Amino acid sequence: MAGAGADRRIAVVGGGMAAARFVERYTALGGPGTVTVYAAEAHAPYNRVLLADVLIGRYAAEAIALPLGSARLRTGCEAVAVDPAARKLVLADGTVEAWDELVLATGAEPVLPAIPGLYRSGDGGDLTGGVHTLRSLDDCARLAEQARTARRAVVVGGGVLGVSTARALAALGVRTAVVHRSAQLVSRQLDARAGEMLRERLAALGVEVRCGSPAPALATESGRVIGVRPAGGPLLDCDLVVLACGTRPSTTLAKAAGLPVATGVLVDDRLAAGAPHVHAIGDCAEHRGTVHGLAAPAWDQADVLARRLSGAAPRARYTGSRPSSRLSTGGLEYAAFGxxxxxxxxxxxxxxxxxxxxxxxxxxxxxxxxxxxxxxxxxxxxxxxxxxxxxxxxxxxxxxxxxxxxxxxxxxxx
Incomplete structure (x- = not known):
């Protein structure tokens, strides 16, 4: 019977850390059938946590690649539609692929704040010249290229990504400032004393920090950024801006397919996503009201689903994770949990x-x-x-x- 044993077809949509962990564990457990990863990016799955280290040259891009076991990988292959009833997947080139089990691991997208000057046209479209996000290897390559000639950079956001990006830019010799809306850095994981000590460490490394500065505006000229103006503060001249304002789950595909979505794709303890044979894991998934957005919970979910679908533990359940936060780069290191x-x-x-x-x-x-x-x-x-x-x-x-x-x-x- 099709869909059983060696004929089973498992489609994994997304080429991020959750997808890589799932297919590596599934194949290691001897899961039957063919597993195919459909990755929108041109790169094989990699460890996004290390992007700042790639930026400063500590790691080459290929050094952060993740193992996929015996899964088939199709890069540059974006899925644009899912039909859960027919068990079909439509790709951007019009190709239709059949599947027996579908794993949505579509990840998350950078949050782009609603601030003046963000877009060239003023109402969406292309970002103003010199404005970047750091979510992919392509983002990293573009940012590294501009950092070679940048005079001054401003990082908008003082969470884990903002702090690591600011440190990386400073290590590249770019004068860097961080503008953060909260009263302290990494406010979700650190207390006030730790946040202040982290600010002092950044200052010693040449990074200026301005906390309590919500809703900055970008000053532009001829389609390029020339400065950032924090609310109520003076203009910070710059020719490079990195937006590190968090992420939101990528749920467009799931919504269009009629799957239940709140903040993320809603899943139960089986990681089932509201339709037979459809599952969701990682940054796109919402379990018991929580979207973790961290690597460790994504891997926990991937491990549980791999055990279930491989048959190694068909009754395995995901009951939640106890996530932690850690940063260790360029002389900055901290860890926080609980x-x-x-x-x-x-x-x-x-x-x-x-x-x-x-x-x-x-x-x-x-x-x-x-x-x-x-x-x-x-x-x-x-x-x-x-x-x-x-x-x-x-x-x-x-x-x-x-x-x-x-x-x-x-x-x-x-």
Whole structure:
């Protein structure tokens, strides 16, 4: 019977990190049939987390490629329509492909803020000259080319991507400033003290930071950017702007196919996407009201779906992830996970360790003998032990200070 055993056809739409993880695990588990990845980009799947490192030349583009097992890869092959009832996939060139199982891994798109001067025509279309996003290897190549001659750059957004991009541009010798709407950098993962120390580290590397500056406007001349004006502030002259304002799930294909979509493509614990034999994983998927937008949860979802569809664990369920954030590039490093704001829960204890000489800051948030969150900045010693204790919800042995100093890095199960 078609669609069973060796005749089974699995179509994976999207060539990002979730797609690569799924097909690599599916083939490693001996999943039957043929797996085909339809990637809109001209490149094989790669690790987007390392784009800033590619920008500064730490890695070559080919060095961040991800394994695909025995899957077939079709690059430059954008899917433009899905028919769940007929189990057909329409490609941009008009080709129609049949499938037995469909995995949507369409990822996410950069958020483009509604600010004056963003587009050449003023009402959409091409971005103003000198304005970039950093979501793909092609983006990276274009940005690297312009950075060679840029006088000054402004990064709009002070999250993980904004901070890593600013550091990369500074490392390339470009005078760089960060304009961020929140009162501190990386406000979703760090507390105020860690955010301030990160700002100080960036300043020492030559990056100016302006927090609390929402809704900037772009000054343009002859179709090119010449400056960024933060709300209520003076004009920052520049000839290069990078938008690092977050991402939103790519759901156009799913919506047109009649699949349930909220912020992302709605999936249940089986990662089923509202139609028989259709699944969604990664940045495009919304599970129990959450779109993670991070690599680790995307891989968790890919692993579960690979086990289900391969037959290795047909009843496997995805019940959520415990995501963490980490940055380590060009002299900047931090990691954060769990509940780092101690004001959000009762019965929490906080342990902080600050070393002004080394520029490091460590914070543990505890409930009894359990670790519920942590921040490490400037020194990641003990991170693996802390992460393991948090993920497994193990009781901590000995005094928690040992975990921060790594004098006695111990965490064991009850």
């Amino acid at each position: 509940a780092v704001d101690e004001t959000l829960g009762e019965g929490l204890d906080v342990l902080r360790l600050t070393d002004a000489t080394r520029g490091s800051y460590k914070k543990l948030v505890l409930r009894g003998d359990r670790l519920v969150g942590a921040i490490l900045l400037g020194d990641l010693t003990g991170l693996d032990v802390l992460t393991d204790a948090w993920e497994r919800d193990d009781p901590l042995t000995g005094h928690p200070l040992h975990l921060l100093t790594a004098a006695l890095p111990a965490a064991t199960a009850a």
